[in-house]
Amino acid sequence: MADDKKMVEAITSMQEDFAQWYTDIVIKAELIDYSSVKGCMVIKPAGYAIWELIQKQLDERFKATGVENVYMPMFIPESLLEREKDHVEGFAPEVAWVTHGGLEPLEERLCVRPTSETLFCDLYRNIVHSYRDLPKVYNQWCSVVRWEKTTRPFLRSREFLWQEGHTAHATAEEAEARTEQMLNLYADFCEQVLAMPVVRGRKTDKEKFAGAEATYTIEALMHDGKALQSGTSHNFGDGFAKAFDIQYTDKDNKLHHVYQTSWGMTTRLIGAIIMVHGDDSGLKLPPMVAPVQTVIIPIMQNKEGVLDKANEIKEKLIAAGVRVKLDDTDKRPGFKFSEQEMRGFPTRIEIGPKDIEAGTCVVVRRDTREKIVVAIDEVAVKLPEILADIQKSMLETAREHRDAHTYSAVTYDEFVDTINNKPGFVKAMWCGDVACENKIKEDTTATSRCMPFAQEKLSDKCICCGKPAKSMVYWGKAY
């Protein structure tokens, strides 16, 4: 038992130190490694395989809505970045600058893209001429760089992987519809694939993207009660089009500026999966993004017939489309159990001589630890059902946790007391004035997460200044 214990003891408990618990999982489940490049991480096979599954399923959903993938240069000339005033102010302080190519200094500095609005605008100016060229619904999968001061694996690093969609439309209505469509696509993806409930809403002007008219966001609640912005979708109106001179000739033969949007999700989602679902035994992966959905662990594997039967089960499951691994290494079963739990694989299958005699195997769920005896003949049918049930049940559990940690406040005292003492979202009314947002942040460190699409009227007055309220806001302390 010594080894098994050692493996589990090495994770700090969530209660004791949530940040350390997170770091322990990220390292022990071998999702990342630190690198010699400060603030950048190596995404190891176990981490990258999750990203591949996210990418594949998200990309399929994109393409079903008409998205086309492209690849843009990773560099942006300084003069191009400066074309849109708000945008450059938002990003210039945190970009990495290339000043030399080979042995020669460059004539103009290039930044490594922090996001690619400016490059897409440059492209659209060249290729959009007529209403027949619209809409353009392009996306790219790439890495971006933001020179952050403090970094944490997946949540905030100087380089991260993401997708960025950039679209151009003939009308403001069409751009608004695409902005909302992609936000809803993100929210559905989080709920259906990552088993992660999110609040859909609009960012306040203070929190919106640099250069956007409106930013929509999905906000998720982590296990420690902190909020995590998990995806955003921006409506730019014709602001960028005017700054970059993107015009098309309409059917009426007149020139019009296009209307644009952009939207993105990142490897931060892997951090969200850890912090929404994980526990003190390690990671807990929703089956739809689990690179391994079940590990077959033979008991007394040196006994004749055990490994044969384990392989037979493996083949049945592969044929049924299950992502399966057989662990026939010489580690002891107890160690393998701990390892499967640490790595977050949704199920394990225990199979030993007694099971074989009975014609059964034991499926153990990672989420509930329930042990289910399954006839070997039926395992290819039953396991996919169990996985579907885990997927559903993980979403329900996360939703219950989120709902149990969502509070309302109608007075400022109540608000401050709740936000400081009860980790979670606090719903409260707001007048729309940035001064109140700033005061709340100063007093509590909480920020406005979003003005949810599903508005409720908790009172008539702003929680902070008492003036007439314009909207209900979700507040929270954030990563």
Place this chain on the structure above:
Amino acid sequence: MADDKKMVEAITSMQEDFAQWYTDIVIKAELIDYSSVKGCMVIKPAGYAIWELIQKQLDERFKATGVENVYMPMFIPESLLEREKDHVEGFAPEVAWVTHGGLEPLEERLCVRPTSETLFCDLYRNIVHSYRDLPKVYNQWCSVVRWEKTTRPFLRSREFLWQEGHTAHATAEEAEARTEQMLNLYADFCEQVLAMPVVRGRKTDKEKFAGAEATYTIEALMHDGKALQSGTSHNFGDGFAKAFDIQYTDKDNKLHHVYQTSWGMTTRLIGAIIMVHGDDSGLKLPPMVAPVQTVIIPIMQNKEGVLDKANEIKEKLIAAGVRVKLDDTDKRPGFKFSEQEMRGFPTRIEIGPKDIEAGTCVVVRRDTREKIVVAIDEVAVKLPEILADIQKSMLETAREHRDAHTYSAVTYDEFVDTINNKPGFVKAMWCGDVACENKIKEDTTATSRCMPFAQEKLSDKCICCGKPAKSMVYWGKAY
């Protein structure tokens, strides 16, 4: 007809100016666009979709051999790049340097990765301790930067997309086996998926990768008789392991250095597809990497029933797994034909009132222009057969062209005459001395492409100096 003609006339003929023909296709088939970043290109949807198909099929072949995908930082600290002497000499003159992060100068310059050997070594030093940790067979899909002076779309650009595999092994034999395995995987992929025959061989010391003990290569012949290096696989021996101090404890409890390999293929393959298969009507895509395998073009589409039947065919083909597009725009059929040929889609299906009456449609092959009458009821069976035949026949055609442009020479005069007047490969014997390689390059601009695995003995003497020959070499003028 004016429009159709205009579309075709806009491509320069191959005979007249091969370089301009290439550029015309790249732009007219909408594979790329130039960008405001000098030497970098935008890969547009039609180009990126080809890359996605290459990526998917290559990645599946990788994974079947045990490759695991990871993601490494895009930056390399200067001190890390400098650890292996030959490597830094090879790459330092052509890297882009980041000197500032946000508003602050960096303490140490970072280069944007031109290739990631140094980062993988840094990782392996941290994670390889015991023989149980070996082998490591990691790969990443990413972009890299090399500050080239002259650039051409896909063939040589300052930034390009690629995959780079980096492995670590316990023994020299295992590393050598992996080096050869990946080269053969590349060659099979080129032949089976890209319909592009390649010569498999070893690079001379002059042409090998900076820091490698041996570089293996696949060399393809373009339509103009120029050679294109299409993939390489390097055996590093323990050179990098010694420079980076990567050691493991073997079963004998002693420390040993690991043996390493790396191997890569790039978006250059798209350039190869264009130059191996294209013609004066445009691009010609092998069906396995064609984003659209057939375009349905309705004739007299306003007649009742025509579009319905076209849609019926489309649905049948989707169900049969064919990548199909229905072009029901208001352009004239002749224009659509030209467009399909320009974009290189392997077939088109013409369907009009007379065909519908006869219960048939006409499949036109892009490669041979053959028209095949197919019963509509059978189209879902016949079209995949036609596509398979096109795939096979494109490889045969390319192989015939390659073989017809591969020459031998046994005297220096004959060699110089052939290499200067007959575009293609010239096989000739070589003593192994770099002085002869240099002289040949000075006299003819040709370079040694490879020492093929399939050696022939054309004579006893080096073509250049007359000393005893060590190997037969493929020579060629290259991109």
